[in-house]
Amino acid sequence: MRSRSWFPPLLVVALCVALVFLVLPVVAIFTHTSPGDLISSLGDSSSTDALRLSIETTAIAMAIIVVVGTPAAYFLATREFRGKPLVVTLIELPLVLPPAVAGIGLLAALGPKGILGNTLDNAGITLVLRTAGVVVALIFVASPFYLRQAQAAFASLDNSWLEASRTLGAGEAKTFGRIAIPAAANGLAAGLALAWGRALGEFGATLMFAGSFQGITQTAPLAIYGNFATNFDGALALSAVLVAVSGALLLAVKFLTGSEVLGGVAH
């Protein structure tokens, strides 16, 4: 009986510690400097360029991830084959890789001295220090989030639907496009939001592979680091924007997957 008396409060204390620790830095971004100063320091050209570049590069990356990732995830969800667990694990590996490892890996693979460096060069393609390089880095770090979620979404579909569609003569392509994608749409969108959030925050791989140049490769997280020394308010303002956008993406994920967010939202 005694054990009951101290254990529940301990759980509450642990939760409070975790909550304060995780929320405080986010709150501090908004309270360190007055909102007016935050908004005015967003007018700085390096901030606006960085935000524009972040939106452009993440949008392109997401488009490529969806176009390639959706059929790839569908294949993984609907087929059994030897080595499938290995394939799935390999696809998920970038999720746990440190960004600096991603950056060095991309350099070793696609950099001028990388294993595909000559091939790219002969094809007239330069990725390092170009906007295209930023997109490549974003796809590398963010696509596993989409692939994983999309595979789960397709896998959770009722198989008899897909089979019914096929036996009614719809063909697999039609079944994929007309039945599977609409039915899995929420899960796919949630995966997209997760991937987008990860891409918006990408820093290390981008800096190592694509460098940092205003308007070309300096995305919002790189501009935050670049402004940190000389323009702390500007760095805070950009951070605040990223917090807001990331928060919105997280809410979207919660909403799309039907989880409760604020207690009032039932499903």
Place this chain on the structure above:
Amino acid sequence: MKARKLTVALVAMLALVAAGCGSSSSGGKPDLVVSAASSLKDAFNQYAQQFPEAKVRASFAGSDDLAAQIEQGVKPDLFASANTKLPDELFQKGLVQKPIVFAGNRLVIAVPASGGKVSSLADLAKPGVNIAMGSDSVPVGIYTRKVLAGLPGDQSAKLLANVRSNEPDVAGVVGKVAQGAVDAGFVYITDVDATDGKLKAIELPASLQPQVAYGIAIVKGAKHPKQAQAFIDGLLHGAGQQALKAAGFDPPPPAGT
């Protein structure tokens, strides 16, 4: 029960790592925390091994970022900058003690040792050449922009048009040249020396060479001011001076120039 075994293994691994961190920082000697410019990495790491009075824990980054950390209340024992302006500014704000100039360096153009598109300063302005330099807030980038300001206007404009990356510290510039991402970058001569022959240096004309002077200061509220002072003394005449010399640094330039 496989999962349970795995959990135990993970926890044990964490405990080992934590124990490792703990034991390495003890050992009787105090920890001297040093925030130092990226370009000082090899020299300071060398010096740290021979510094008897404390275990030196140095972190290396762009001097401007380290100074910004100190302004935000971070308190290392020492701040060593690749210029004198940043420590002077912190001194005026009352955040560090009076800075001391302890070394000099030279700005050079780093290119791959195997050769490439760039073999002179003039080549940097040619079309199709890719350049990396420090950002406009880090000392190496500020020195670089001083050099460019000394060039004829059109040459400097063409050169700037070839810049592909403004790196947060000199280590980033070295990495971009070493990886072949750019044809050339503005770095210090000591950075080229530290690549063991992978990169070679193209010297700048003496008339364009900026005066590169390194300043160090004890941070106000430092936990170990005595050891910090001993560290500075060694940089001026002792093992630190030897390490700086071995890494290719110049003696401190005469003050007031």
